[in-house]
Amino acid sequence: MSKDIYLTGITTTGTPHIGNYVGAIRPGIEASRDAAIQNYYFLADYHALAKNEDPDNISRSTLEIAAAWMALGLDTEHAVFYRQSDIPEIPELTWILTSMTAKGLMNRAHSYKAAVQANLDSGDSDADKGITMALYSYPILMAADILMFKSSKVPVGRDQKQHVEMARDVAQRFNHHYGDVFVLPDPVIDDSTAVLSGLDGRKMSKSYNNTIPLFADEKRLRKLIMKIKTNSLEPGEPKDPDDSTLFDMYRAFATEEESAEIRQRYADGIAWGEMKQVLFEYINEHIKPARDEYDRLIADPAVVEAELRKGADRARAVSAPFLDKIRSAIGIRRLG
Numbered sequence: 001m002s003k004d005i006y007l008t009g010i011t012t013t014g015t016p017h018i019g020n021y022v023g024a025i026r027p028g029i030e031a032s033r034d035a036a037i038q039n040y041y042f043l044a045d046y047h048a049l050a051k052n053e054d055p056d057n058i059s060r061s062t063l064e065i066a067a068a069w070m071a072l073g074l075d076t077e078h079a080v081f082y083r084q085s086d087i088p089e090i091p092e093l094t095w096i097l098t099s100m101t102a103k104g105l106m107n108r109a110h111s112y113k114a115a116v117q118a119n120l121d122s123g124d125s126d127a128d129k130g131i132t133m134a135l136y137s138y139p140i141l142m143a144a145d146i147l148m149f150k151s152s153k154v155p156v157g158r159d160q161k162q163h164v165e166m167a168r169d170v171a172q173r174f175n176h177h178y179g180d181v182f183v184l185p186d187p188v189i190d191d192s193t194a195v196l197s198g199l200d201g202r203k204m205s206k207s208y209n210n211t212i213p214l215f216a217d218e219k220r221l222r223k224l225i226m227k228i229k230t231n232s233l234e235p236g237e238p239k240d241p242d243d244s245t246l247f248d249m250y251r252a253f254a255t256e257e258e259s260a261e262i263r264q265r266y267a268d269g270i271a272w273g274e275m276k277q278v279l280f281e282y283i284n285e286h287i288k289p290a291r292d293e294y295d296r297l298i299a300d301p302a303v304v305e306a307e308l309r310k311g312a313d314r315a316r317a318v319s320a321p322f323l324d325k326i327r328s329a330i331g332i333r334r335l336g
């Protein structure tokens, strides 16, 4: 039996934060070391374009995210690590898939519907205000990412599940019409990975502006951790670890035994200030070696660029011949 192919994309908007690390980067890096599966990881910079029109932001974010994965130990010999825009077959396949995707399917995309709803809620007479075709067709580009590399498994967060299902629908429709060309993908959603809360107690997310950057320097990391919201219980009063952002964060990094110890200290009434210091020291120690490597990579982007080029060559060795086959299947052929 052939190996399962796992593929996942990371949109290049913003700076990686500790919620990204715990929820996606750390499990992704672990999976990259699993010899039983083939992994593709890529920087979805064309997807970023649908969300952000600041050129410096997109290129800076591409560097930061690539450097973060590399510094944390992604196995780029085994996993294929590349940048979406280095693979010209992807936009080409996107157009081919666009030609056979029902508009009605795209009308049902949650993210598009949410954008329309936001316009209606704000009383705007134009339901499509500010909505680009890139936002509308976003799931088709994502389908091309997935189908190009014959991936059967697509690890994503809950918010992306529908997009993977749409990729499957598109592939099915294509196969029905043109023969068995694409592998049908399934989303993989790991409910056991932690979803971290941010500074204000809501889910840590760029859009809430409540994140802790993964590689903030020591001083900044300390300052941000000191800002995390707590309740008004005094030192000496027992506290509930299961309703505490500080504890959630600690647990996401620490071993079971260490977490059990801290649980006891909550029962014994640890002061919030002290718990913040404990958390800062723990995360700082954990992150330090990777942060040093990250700083080196950011200062020397050519190293990151070379790694991405290498990945692109490996990816194109798959995508170029497969696109030839797809073109032939749909009748885009040489005439003699």
Ligand code: TRP
Pocket: 007, 008, 009, 010, 011, 044, 047, 141, 142, 145, 146, 154, 155, 156, 160
């Ligand atoms: N849209 C995904 C996100 O925002 C990123 C992404 C792009 C992706 N292409 C993909 C994820 C293909 C999985 C497979 O998180």
